[in-house]
Amino acid sequence: MDLNIFIDGDQGTTGLDLQNRLRGGEFLIRTLPTDLRKDAAARRAALNECDIAILCLPDAAARDAVTMIDNPAVRVIDASSAHRTSPGWVYGLPELDAGQGERIASASRVTNPGCYPTAAVALLRPLTDAGLLPADYPLVIHAVSGYSGQGRAGAEAYEAGTGAHSLKVYGLGLEHKHVPEIETYAGLAQRPIFVPAYGSYRQGIVLTIGLHTRMLAADASGARIHECLMERYRDAAHVRVVPMSPEAPMTELDPQVHNGTNDMSLAVACNERTGQIVLSAVLDNLGKGAAGAAVQNLRLMAGVRPLR
Helix, strand or coil: CCCEEEEECCCCHHHHHHHHHHCCCCCEEECCCHHHCCCHHHHHHHHHHCCEEEECCCHHHHHHHHHHCCCCCCEEEECCCCCCCCCCCEECCCCCCCCHHHHHHHCCEEECCCHHHHHHHHHHHHHHHCCCCCCCCCCEEEEEECHHHHCHHHHHHHHHCCCCCCEEECCCCCCCCCHHHHHHHCCCCCCCEEEEEEECCCCCEEEEEEEEHHHCCCCCCHHHHHHHHHHHCCCCCCEEECCCCCCCCCCCCCCCCCCCCCCEEEEEEEECCCCEEEEEEEECCCHHHHHHHHHHHHHHHCCCCCCC
């Protein structure tokens, strides 16, 4: 395939992983040499000469990069959070609904989902669409990511011993930038509480959401919620719903099981006696949560199927 792909921000965590995933593949990949990475003229030229630009930049730099593009034929995948809820940008989660893959395939501007929102939206959107979860449910979402979620500088500091921790909870100001994205694409009418953390392992996310059946729709149960997720993702190539089994109930989650892939697993645990349900998702924060998702969207935009 002769599409020219320019990666702007190729030395960050996502940019480096993206290059590894695309190496030896069907696309022509261009990056700038070290001495030109911050040269505005060189970046502008590269952005306007490619077919698809992938922005692996901080938010402000991503916004600046978009303003540099004058060529109307250039299409963009933005891996930052700069345009996640912006008008004119298509949300890059092909599994969002039955038509999202086609929307991504034909889009000129695609915003890659955040790592945590990928998990939260995948769990919640089918339930709000089906009326099983009230849009105004007072949700509390917990997640733990590997320390690579801090970015390249944070990961290097951790590995050098200067930023080491066993577990670091953050976002306690309750203003995490991923919350508006979760609220928008999960179909919520009320802002959820989101409490993320970094673990002492390099990569992988486990996200959990607790629910009380007494606050759900009358026909909602663990089994019905599981059935809803199974129906939604039956044909999805990269999302798997873990089977429910009363004989062998799920008792633990490993956040690292999908590392190095673009896959995500969803699960439902429930206790009928207590009327409680826990939804969970596991994915690689550098895979389905970042570079893997960018490759999936790139292939859709290039006309490579499947759409989900």
